[in-house]
Amino acid sequence: MNFLHQAVPLSWYLLLSAALFSLGVVGFLIKRNLITVFMSIELMLNGVNLSFVAFAHQWHAVKGQIFVFFVMMVAAAEAAVGLAIIIAVFRARATLAVDRIDLMKL
């Protein structure tokens, strides 16, 4: 029964957040598809958000959670603009492979 009421150390949440961020960086490096690279960026943002929430819980600070709220808003705006750019790039080049999109000029 004691096991059921055990608390989780905050450092485990922070380790999970660091692992998510690192996996995002790995995805950014190894993925070759423009959309999946973009998804890895979202993964990194989520990892950072988790550590914001964990620290807000630690110091009972509401402002940490508000920071996450703003990050979500900026991520939504970023996703809209980024995916529109991806659509425009696909129209111009008919490919999504990042190795073939290496020139600014056509």
Add this chain to the structure above:
Amino acid sequence: MHLILFFLFAGLCLAGAINLLLQSHPINSALSLIVVMTSLAVLYLLLGAEFLAAAQIIVYSGAIMVLFTFVVMLLNAGREERTLGSRAARIVGFPAVAALLAVLATLILRAHGLGAAALNQGITSTQDLSRVLFHALLLPFEVTSVLVLIAILGAVVLARRDPDEPSGNRERTAAE
């Protein structure tokens, strides 16, 4: 209970993130990213951030991921190919990421004064959150609404087809 829930959803979260890297088709990566975001929402609930848990599900796994899957289907993105560039990135990238993770983990494990999280403790209600958001941080909140408006305009302008460009295929533009 907190421990069990933490392990369950942290495991789901990591499994989804690793699956995102292993899948070669973008739609599978998008679906595993939805798993990651939804299990993160549960972790937010465990940490007492109830408003953020709801916002995470609505904004991230709802709006943003629908946008992602929509674009994947619209562009008919196929499997990705592995090329020389990605191998070079792996040789340089993996040690750098491992070093980054090692430094972060050492810093976190050596930090003093970090508490613990238990159920029914330190819950931030939506009321507390909105009181700070609409009093102390009203101006930044309004500025982000302008930012989102600009993003909508930018998305429409970027995704719009050129009017004088001859359109051969009749694919629909992402004007939403």
